[in-house]
Amino acid sequence: MLEQLTQAGITVVGSGRALIMDGEGAQRAHAALQQATFDLLILLQASFADSSMAVELAQLASGPQAPVLLPIDDVAAISWQGSAGAQSYIVERAEKKNGPWTEIGRNVCDAAVPYRPLFADADVQIAGQYFYRVTAQNSSGASGPSNTVGPVAVRHFTLVDEMRDFSLLHQHTGVTPETGKTRNAKEDMDRMKGAAGAALVYRLPAAIRTCTVYTFFAEEPADLRFQVSADGQTWQTAEARRKDFYSGEGQYGYWKPVRYEAKPQALQSRFIRIEFTGEAQISRIEITYGGAE
Numbered sequence: 001m002l003e004q005l006t007q008a009g010i011t012v013v014g015s016g017r018a019l020i021m022d023g024e025g026a027q028r029a030h031a032a033l034q035q036a037t038f039d040l041l042i043l044l045q046a047s048f049a050d051s052s053m054a055v056e057l058a059q060l061a062s063g064p065q066a067p068v069l070l071p072i073d074d075v076a077a078i079s080w081q082g083s084a085g086a087q088s089y090i091v092e093r094a095e096k097k098n099g100p101w102t103e104i105g106r107n108v109c110d111a112a113v114p115y116r117p118l119f120a121d122a123d124v125q126i127a128g129q130y131f132y133r134v135t136a137q138n139s140s141g142a143s144g145p146s147n148t149v150g151p152v153a154v155r156h157f158t159l160v161d162e163m164r165d166f167s168l169l170h171q172h173t174g175v176t177p178e179t180g181k182t183r184n185a186k187e188d189m190d191r192m193k194g195a196a197g198a199a200l201v202y203r204l205p206a207a208i209r210t211c212t213v214y215t216f217f218a219e220e221p222a223d224l225r226f227q228v229s230a231d232g233q234t235w236q237t238a239e240a241r242r243k244d245f246y247s248g249e250g251q252y253g254y255w256k257p258v259r260y261e262a263k264p265q266a267l268q269s270r271f272i273r274i275e276f277t278g279e280a281q282i283s284r285i286e287i288t289y290g291g292a293e
Helices: 002-007 023-035 048-061
Strands: 088-094 102-108 129-138 149-153 157-161 171-173 176-178 191-194 199-203 208-217 225-229 240-244 256-262 271-275 280-289
Touching: 199 280, 208 271, 271 280
Parallel strands: none
Antiparallel strands: 088 102, 088 129, 129 149, 157 280, 171 199, 176 191, 191 280, 199 271, 208 256, 208 280, 225 271, 240 256
């Protein structure tokens, strides 16, 4: 085949005779392709065992296709249909449909938060209206922009904590980041683990409207306890609604997913305390605050 290509006037880059037998060979080929300039990439696959390596190398031949941005009701809940071959995404925002555009998220991974919105825009203004678009990227370059969605009105602010670290917390007691056993947590990679007496405290710059907590229980659920405060000193109990997303013994070894929704009755509560009453793992917290009722 190589001789036939050469006879046809096609310049062949590389020997074409080196078999890729393992991960190290794929990495060497990957590095060589990143440095090469070519118009056509031909991959000869010897067996099904080579499929993943062949796909990865083929994706280097061209940049990813543009993703499809889904309808947006809340600027804190932005999602899109991913592009084959994309390694990450860039999220942009504009106040007008045709721009100018401002980058608000780079290297966003669509696999990091399964089953939930992929991106939350926190840098917005109440009563503002914004347009959004997304671009896919990989080592070969970037796609064109997605469809534009908007205008999206901002009714309140939202703090979204994916439990990757302690950076968004005001205080914490007895909790540790957990990244293992993702299968049990339905592929959720980041959780905060605690037992009875552990607690998370958030401080918001304006009055809290709602607090939604996504939780996993390995055993029977031990309900979380919610308290709110205006000054961080005097606390009041906040009732929470619980919704279970499991039945019977469960399937595939999944832990029991439970969602709590608390709405403070006390006005001007800017602190919220979430206390564990038994072993649990919190995977995501959404707190809405500010804005008009």
